[in-house]
Amino acid sequence: MTGLLLAIVLALQAPEVEAILARENDPEALSQAARGFAEARRYAEAELLWRRAAELRPDFFPALFNLGFMHFSRERFQDAAPWLERASRARPKDYNARYLLGTALVRLDRREEGLRAWRAALALRPDDVRLMQVMSVEYSKGRYYTEAAAIARRALGVQADDPNLYYLAIKAAQDAGDEGAALQAARRAVKRFPESARANFELAFHLYKLGRVEECLPYLRKAMEADPRYEEPFFFHGDLLVRQGNNDEAVRYLEKALEIRPDYTAARVSLARAHLSAGRPRDAVAALDEAARLDPSNPQPHLLLSQTYFRLGDEARAGAEREISLRLRRENPAVLEAAQGRPFPEKP
Amino acid sequence: MKHGPAAIACILLLWAMTPAAPQGVATRNAAPAARSAASGQPFPVSLVDVAERAGLAMVFVCGNEEAKRYIVEANGSGVALVDFDNDGWLDVFLVNGSRLEGFDAGSAPTNRLYRNQRDGTFVDVTRGAGLARSGWGNGVSAGDYDNDGFTDLFVTYWGKNVLYRNRGDGTFEDVTDRAGVSGSVEQWSSGSTFIDYDRDGKLDLFVASYLRFDRAKTPLPGSGPNCDWKGVPVFCGPRGLPFGGAALYRNRGDGTFEDVSERAGIRAVSGYYPFTALAVDLNEDGWTDLYVACDSSPSLFLRNNRDGTFSEIGIETGLAYNEHGIEQAGMGVAAGDLDGDGRLDLVKTNFSGDYPNAFRNLGRGIFEDIVLRAGLAVNPQFVGWGVGLVDLDNDGRLDLFQANGHVYPELERQRRGESYRQPRLVYRGLGGGRFEDVSAAAGPGVAARMSSRGAAFGDFDNDGDVDVLVMNMGTRPSLLRNDNTSGNHWIEVKLEGTKSNRSAIGAVATVEAAGSRQTAAVASQSSYISQNDLRLHFGLGRARRVERFRVRWPSGAVEEFPGAAADGFIVLVEGSGIVQRQEIRR
Numbered sequence: 001m002t003g004l005l006l007a008i009v010l011a012l013q014a015p016e017v018e019a020i021l022a023r024e025n026d027p028e029a030l031s032q033a034a035r036g037f038a039e040a041r042r043y044a045e046a047e048l049l050w051r052r053a054a055e056l057r058p059d060f061f062p063a064l065f066n067l068g069f070m071h072f073s074r075e076r077f078q079d080a081a082p083w084l085e086r087a088s089r090a091r092p093k094d095y096n097a098r099y100l101l102g103t104a105l106v107r108l109d110r111r112e113e114g115l116r117a118w119r120a121a122l123a124l125r126p127d128d129v130r131l132m133q134v135m136s137v138e139y140s141k142g143r144y145y146t147e148a149a150a151i152a153r154r155a156l157g158v159q160a161d162d163p164n165l166y167y168l169a170i171k172a173a174q175d176a177g178d179e180g181a182a183l184q185a186a187r188r189a190v191k192r193f194p195e196s197a198r199a200n201f202e203l204a205f206h207l208y209k210l211g212r213v214e215e216c217l218p219y220l221r222k223a224m225e226a227d228p229r230y231e232e233p234f235f236f237h238g239d240l241l242v243r244q245g246n247n248d249e250a251v252r253y254l255e256k257a258l259e260i261r262p263d264y265t266a267a268r269v270s271l272a273r274a275h276l277s278a279g280r281p282r283d284a285v286a287a288l289d290e291a292a293r294l295d296p297s298n299p300q301p302h303l304l305l306s307q308t309y310f311r312l313g314d315e316a317r318a319g320a321e322r323e324i325s326l327r328l329r330r331e332n333p334a335v336l337e338a339a340q341g342r343p344f345p346e347k348p
Numbered sequence: 349m350k351h352g353p354a355a356i357a358c359i360l361l362l363w364a365m366t367p368a369a370p371q372g373v374a375t376r377n378a379a380p381a382a383r384s385a386a387s388g389q390p391f392p393v394s395l396v397d398v399a400e401r402a403g404l405a406m407v408f409v410c411g412n413e414e415a416k417r418y419i420v421e422a423n424g425s426g427v428a429l430v431d432f433d434n435d436g437w438l439d440v441f442l443v444n445g446s447r448l449e450g451f452d453a454g455s456a457p458t459n460r461l462y463r464n465q466r467d468g469t470f471v472d473v474t475r476g477a478g479l480a481r482s483g484w485g486n487g488v489s490a491g492d493y494d495n496d497g498f499t500d501l502f503v504t505y506w507g508k509n510v511l512y513r514n515r516g517d518g519t520f521e522d523v524t525d526r527a528g529v530s531g532s533v534e535q536w537s538s539g540s541t542f543i544d545y546d547r548d549g550k551l552d553l554f555v556a557s558y559l560r561f562d563r564a565k566t567p568l569p570g571s572g573p574n575c576d577w578k579g580v581p582v583f584c585g586p587r588g589l590p591f592g593g594a595a596l597y598r599n600r601g602d603g604t605f606e607d608v609s610e611r612a613g614i615r616a617v618s619g620y621y622p623f624t625a626l627a628v629d630l631n632e633d634g635w636t637d638l639y640v641a642c643d644s645s646p647s648l649f650l651r652n653n654r655d656g657t658f659s660e661i662g663i664e665t666g667l668a669y670n671e672h673g674i675e676q677a678g679m680g681v682a683a684g685d686l687d688g689d690g691r692l693d694l695v696k697t698n699f700s701g702d703y704p705n706a707f708r709n710l711g712r713g714i715f716e717d718i719v720l721r722a723g724l725a726v727n728p729q730f731v732g733w734g735v736g737l738v739d740l741d742n743d744g745r746l747d748l749f750q751a752n753g754h755v756y757p758e759l760e761r762q763r764r765g766e767s768y769r770q771p772r773l774v775y776r777g778l779g780g781g782r783f784e785d786v787s788a789a790a791g792p793g794v795a796a797r798m799s800s801r802g803a804a805f806g807d808f809d810n811d812g813d814v815d816v817l818v819m820n821m822g823t824r825p826s827l828l829r830n831d832n833t834s835g836n837h838w839i840e841v842k843l844e845g846t847k848s849n850r851s852a853i854g855a856v857a858t859v860e861a862a863g864s865r866q867t868a869a870v871a872s873q874s875s876y877i878s879q880n881d882l883r884l885h886f887g888l889g890r891a892r893r894v895e896r897f898r899v900r901w902p903s904g905a906v907e908e909f910p911g912a913a914a915d916g917f918i919v920l921v922e923g924s925g926i927v928q929r930q931e932i933r934r
Contacts, residue, residue: 143579179379211382243720303663303673310664311714322663326619326646329675339371340701342579343764 017045027053027060034063038070046070059090065097068104077104088117095124099131111142112345129159136172145176145341156185163193170202174209176341182206190219197227205236213240231260235267242270247278265295272304276311284308299328372574372587373755374644374675375701381725387784391776392834393740394791395816399827403470406460406824410445413822415758417569418448419585420506420536420561422755423623424733424801426487427819428879429808430499432477433518436917436932437464438808438881440817442825443485443503448563456482459503463518466934468809468829478520483507486558487624487802487877491542493551493599495850499882502529502553504537509555513603529553529597529605536561536592539625542872543636544849544902545612545652550599551849551872554614556622556640560590578764582756586621586644594622594640596658613657620645624681624877627854628692628869631713634904636854639667641678641696651713667694667707671717676702680803680876684737684746685867686722687781690858692869695724697732697750697876700766704732704750708781723775723783724748730770731755734803734876738814740790742836742887744864745777751818751876753799769797772818772828793828800826806881810932812838812915814885819878837888837914842930843870846922847903854902857884857920860911862891883930888914897927 024030034049047070053063068083084101091097098121105114118135122128132155139148152172156165166189173181183206189199200223207216220240223233238253254271257264268291275283285308291301302325309318411421425443432439440462451457458480462470474480484506490499498514508530512520524530531537538558542551566589570581574588596614597605609615621643630637631651638650638658646668650658662668670676677699686693691709698704703725707715719725730752740747752770759766774790775783787794793816802819809815809829816828839859843852853872858865868884888894897909901922909920909927917930 175377177377177379209379300673303669306664307666307714310661315659315661315664318661318664325663340375340377340578342576345579 017048020049021052025056027057027063030056031060031062031066035066038066043070043074054086058086061087061090061094061097064090065094068097069100072100072104075107077107080104081108081110088120092120093124095121098124103134106138111138113348115139115142115144115344116348127158129155129162129165132158133165133168136168139344140172140175142344143339143342144344145172147344148172149176149178149181153181153185156188160188160192163189163196163199166192167198167202170206174206179206179209183210195226197223197230197233200226201230201233201236204233208236208240229260231257231264231267234260235264235270238267238274239270242274242277245277247274250274251278263294265291265298265301268294269300269304272301272308276304276308281308281312285312297328297332299325302328371576372582372585372644373577373699374587374677375699376674378702378725378728380728381703381720381723383726383785384723384782387776387778391741391774391786391789392832393774393813394831394833395740395772395774395793395828396791396831397793397796397826398468398829399825402468402827403472404440404442404462404825404827405472406442406444407457408442408444408819408821408823408825409447409457410821411447413757415569416583416756418561418563418566419559419583419589420484420563421448422583423486423538423558424753424799424821425485425819426802426873426875426877426879427804427817427825428488428490428501429804429806429817429881430490430501430879431464431881432461432499432501432514432520433463434498434516435464435466436930437466437810438806439464440470440808440825440827441479441488441501441879442819443488443802444482445486446482446484451482458482459485464808473518477518478522479512481510481522486536486538487540487873488879489540489542489625489873490851490879490882491551491853491872492849492851493542493553494603495550497850499851502540502542502555504540504555504877506536506561508533509535509537509540511553523603526603527597527605528607529555531555531557531595534560534562538592538623539640539877540873541625541627541638542849542851542853543627543638544854545596545627545636545638545658546598546656547635547848547903548599548601549845549847549849549903550601551851551853552599553597553605554594554625554627554638555597556594556625557592558623558643559586559592559621577756577759578766580756580758580762582758591619591645592621593618594625608656611656613653613659614650617648617650617660620648622648623679624873624875626681626683626694626874627872628683629854629856629900629902630692630694630709632691632711634900636902637713639681639683639694641681643679644675644677644699646675647678647696649713661713665713666715666717670703670705671719676705678705679731679733680735680751680874680878682735682737682748682874683869683871686718686737686746686777688745688779688864688866690865690867692856692867693781695735695737695748697735700729700731700754703728704735706781718781722781723778723785726785727773727787729766730773732773733801734818734878736803736805736814736816736875736880738805738885739777739838739887740774740814740830741776741832741834742813742838742889743777743834744836744861744866744887744889744891745779747777748775748783749773749803749805749816750775751800751803753801753821757799767797768799770799771795771797772800791828791831793826796826798823798826802876802878804875804878804880806883807840807885810917812840836890837892839886839888839894839912839914840917840930841884841886841897842882842917842919843884843899843901844919844921845901845903846924847905848901848922851882852902852922853882856900858898859886859888859894860896860898861886861888861894861914883917 071080102117204219241250
């Protein structure tokens with residue numbers, strides 16, 4: 001908040017706040033008063049009082065932290081970060097200050113600084129699984145895949161009864177290009193949650209990725225049995241059958257996936273591929289038209305529509321679909337690519 | 349004022365994963381695909397580097413080999429195996445580059461021509477041949493554009509390109525200005541190919557320019573999202589730099605060419621970074637088409653419309669992207685019949701973290717990528733460049749050779765599991781479009797780690813098996829002699845057009861032997877901006893003779909020739925109907 005704004009607020013609130021400021025030189029008392037204003041949602045007054053407390057004692061943690069926390073809770077991360085930073089310096093072993101600082105910095109798109117603050121928080125609470133989860137997600141967003149996988153694995157080591165931690169570890173290992181670790185985590189998930197559709201699907205998926213197609217099929221079947229309303233194994237099995245050239249059987253699974261989730265674009269595109277390979281281009285067009293309607297920013301239905309119309313001998317429509325597909329790619333060039341991982345910069 | 353950190357954490361977890369920022373080069377984090385069970389058969393081929401012994405001493409220069417500031421330093425150059433003096437022995441032409449800081453007067457490296465001395469060695473005849481030209485050379489293509497019986501050369505540059513007319517007396521003449529095919533000095537040309545697109549019997553010329561490179565306007569390493577590789581600051585691009593283009597020159601038949609890019613529809617195609625150009629008839633309509641492997645942009649299938657124009661139909665026909673519709677960093681391309689169905693399929697090399705493409709031709713110019721089924725997706729850790737579909741062991745099934753090398757020498761110092769210098773790959777063809785990786789058994793020349801780019805394929809020692817010439821960044825080339833102990837039979841076929849262009853570029857030959865058929869095309873450029881032997885090599889397995897030849901000439905004529913004994917060099921002349929022995933001077 002600027003000095004001018006504070007001055008205006010001060011003028012408006014002058015009698016009450018001025019009275020406190022005039023009589024109190026004790027940071028504790030100022031902080032207590034500020035807290036009362038904050039609880040009454042009178043944030044400007046609270047800020048003035050905490051600022052005063054911090055002026056009187058620059059390392060007075062309650063003022064520094066509460067100022068930061070107040071701004072943070074109002075999603076004013078730019079204002080929160082400096083106070084939380086000072087709070088962290090004033091009390092290096094305070095977990096909350098470091099945690100909130102990390103979160104504020106991440107929200108400000110200062111991911112690397114945020115992750116460093118979180119690392120410090122984690123050092124204070126080494127078993128904080130929730131923090132490990134968010135760290136893994138943020139490492140992934142920053143393309144620090146190796147770090148994301150390591151911390152997800154660590155979270156799983158601390159708490160082995162949360163299925164979401166398994167899936168996080170699987171995904172992180174996959175992003176890091178460590179298919180072996182992904183498979184291992186998926187195996188552990190199935191062992192711990194043998195009736196889970198998701199766990200069985202994950203195991204099937206990663207067995208397939210390692211080329212163990214026959215081995216993956218029982219887990220796919222188990223996943224479909226365990227939860228007939230879970231679309232992923234139906235889609236995956238259907239897509240796998242398309243790749244194997246078993247198009248008619250593929251259609252059954254893909255249609256089931258679409259019955260569960262009608263807006264599943266990838267399943268519609270795969271269904272179109274099955275129809276196209278089976279010599280039913282008109283059915284392929286229908287599936288792709290629907291996919292394009294449901295997901296208008298996705299270039300893939302238009303790409304396949306272009307190829308389908310070309311096979312049908314309609315080059316004009318093939319060309320038109322091709323142009324749409326190209327335009328959509330240009331609008332979001334990274335949509336179909338995986339970014340390369342990179343090591344986390346240990347030092348700023 | 350108490351919010352639990354856990355609650356905030358949950359909110360954070362719900363943030364949508366934002367799409368990754370685009371990077372300088374198109375790739376993905378593809379893991380090696382599973383390998384099928386090994387055939388267990390020994391591979392009877394050992395590729396041994398004999399370049400030094402053979403006298404190929406030229407050192408390739410392409411910018412700084414420790415750290416590359418600009419993309420122009422990264423792409424290397426092409427090589428050629430051509431018989432320039434018609435003695436029946438393949439000679440070697442190497443394209444050389446330069447460096448940003450230049451060279452002292454008289455010390456700049458030049459391209460080199462080495463004449464085959466028919467004893468396993470070569471002699472440098474560059475100066476005498478009139479080919480000692482320095483500059484930032486890139487690719488090479490060969491063809492007899494004036495139909496005088498001697499193979500001419502076209503060399504692309506960052507700068508003006510050069511057309512060399514082979515005088516037939518061991519010397520070449522720079523005819524670029526008269527021919528009108530230099531392009532502009534600002535261009536950075538990459539791929540080129542001779543092609544008789546109008547079937548008038550005269551070779552026309554297609555030239556691709558990779559991108560519009562202006563050093564003054566190109567950002568430095570690490571200065572943007574297109575200038576980073578896994579956290580390492582590297583040169584920027586190609587993404588983020590202005591796209592390249594292409595030109596088509598029509599051969600008037602009087603030594604001059606006419607720029608028909610506009611009229612032919614070539615100029616209208618935009619938004620790509622082209623590398624290798626390949627001229628073959630992909631949709632089997634009797635007219636030669638163009639395929640251009642493009643870096644980090646859709647690759648191009650320029651269909652010959654039979655009326656002097658081309659239509660770009662890569663996306664429609666499945667040749668622009670991989671099987672998932674994902675853009676790739678295409679480098680090199682090879683044509684061959686992967687699955688023995690008589691149609692020309694394509695293999696394209698791509699960047700690391702990605703698979704190559706094995707585009708199976710379904711007919712009518714429609715393709716599907718069968719790279720996983722083909723067993724060629726098992727080594728995505730390498731950046732692939734030069735590539736050849738050649739029958740290394742003469743068993744009648746095409747094998748695949750791939751030259752590799754990363755583009756970022758900075759990786760050598762990072763020790764993060766990626767290396768600038770990479771080994772080569774050899775896949776044995778198993779038939780039916782399937783391959784197995786036999787690199788570990790294919791000899792020391794395959795295991796050697798280099799940062800390679802161009803590669804050319806041909807039988808330089810005329811011993812009946814295909815050898816490989818490879819460009820290596822910052823060092824001499826590799827000449828990988830094929831020591832083949834299979835005892836299989838073979839035949840080498842030179843096609844000579846009469847109504848068609850004399851080099852028969854664009855012709856497709858089919859041989860029938862022991863009940864099986866093989867199909868191959870004569871191409872002016874393929875692999876990575878390189879030139880293979882214009883003769884076609886067929887392994888025949890145990891068959892001692894070819895029963896029949898069939899040639900689809902670029903003129904559109906289809907001609908059958910009687911069979912011939914195996915283990916020899918023959919010439920099929922358009923319209924003659926007879927098989928002649930190729931003269932090999934000893």
